[in-house]
Amino acid sequence: MTTVLEFASPRRATGHPDPLLSASPARDSQADCAPISVLVADDTPNVLALLVALIGDHPLLEVTATADNGAAALSLAAQLRPQLVVLDVSMPVMHGLEAAARLRELYPEMRIVMTAADDDPGLRQAYLDVGADCCIRKFYFARQLPATVETLFPERRISPAEAARRRI
Secondary structure, three states: OOEEOOOOOHHHHOOOOOOOOOOOOOOOOHHHHOOEEEEEEOOOHHHHHHHHHHHHOOOOEEEEEEEOOHHHHHHHHHHHOOOEEEEEOOOOOOOHHHHHHHHHHHOOOOEEEEEEOOOOHHHHHHHHHOOOOEEEEHHHHHHHHHHHHHHHOHHHOOOHHHHHHHHO
16 A cells, blocks of 8 residues: 655644754755654564654654555655665565665665664675665664664754654
8 A cells, every 4th residue: 555645744834934944054945944754664564664753753753655665665765755764674565675676776866764663783784785774673763763863864863852852
């Protein structure tokens, strides 16, 4: 099942600007204000829902679409051009590794995070070989997501106080 999600951001719905703090405080562009768009792909509905919820809790991220296989993720990425794609490694129709390789080839600017249930060192090297930016074990996803976002989008860092304010 492929889904494009339309979320009304409370920040935009109120009409009040909510600029993100960045490494360069003088920057005030539209790109700094917009959340980081995320495409999430996982073939297990409960895991997909959990990943969407965890990503939705992050103050800088907004899930814009979900997919249940690699081919659907590739198609949605072509349509929506998300800034971040979160891919399960093992999916039907198109394996996550193949989808990551094709995404990296077609859209080198996209950030790609692979997720996996286990920590196989050989598979971890395969993620890097196909161009994924990193791999997070699903068990640790909630704990590792904030540091991953800071690493992949250093220009979008916000203070802990700002992060807490955005969660309200």
